[in-house]
Amino acid sequence: MQPMLVNIFDGSMQYQEELSEMQNDKSVKTLFNIKGEMTWLCYETGTKYSHSTNFARKFLLPFPFSYLAECGFSAVNDLLLKKINELDINKRGDLRIKLTK
Template identity: 40%
Template structure:
């Protein structure tokens, strides 16, 4: 998540400077309105103030994440890092020389550390790494979440109750319904069938 938040906060500062200096490269709509005389200096100052408030709000809201220092060896396993604790260096050395796991690092550090073999074979390293993985979900997952929320807000009837339904969780989870099991659970019970036959014979429903 820091890979998304930190650049966004920096861009807000850049946008504010450019807007305050009457450079509208990032704001083509404002530039067009400015040329038509529909945007004045007072309006631009309001926009700059809004960007300033937004930047401060983002810094305050995500200050805990922005302060986290990511260890180099978490992102690049094969660096000779001095940041790691002495008791974990042996595990790191073993992992760096594991010929079976090394090729999987090319799929990305997050996918690499989430392999079950890591937590089983290197529990000490896993205890350290999982803190960072919880704090920094992949941008792909974040983008998926935003896409689903936007879809709910614009197209779905329950758009005002996103947080009160399980729809968002279902859309973001790799869960598929077991249709066969659901059908089996709703099949008529043998005793129900028995009483149905008695009922039909009693009232001659088949005639």
């Protein structure tokens, strides 16, 4: 959900106006370059562009759990494949990692 790449004519009038302002706002561009998709959750963006941020939050918030699970599996994969030599796991036995309690 990159606000700079959205076609402003795809949404309703209420969103078109905010997206047009957002695409020309240098502070939002800078914030987006720093924080990425997390820009939609920032207080500054929420106060300036309330309709667009509320819509984006409704769209993005269902994904945190799958994102966290993916991050966990990526960390385990990184441990098992890339850092196995550094940990010298072969001499210590199996490495068993549990992502949840």
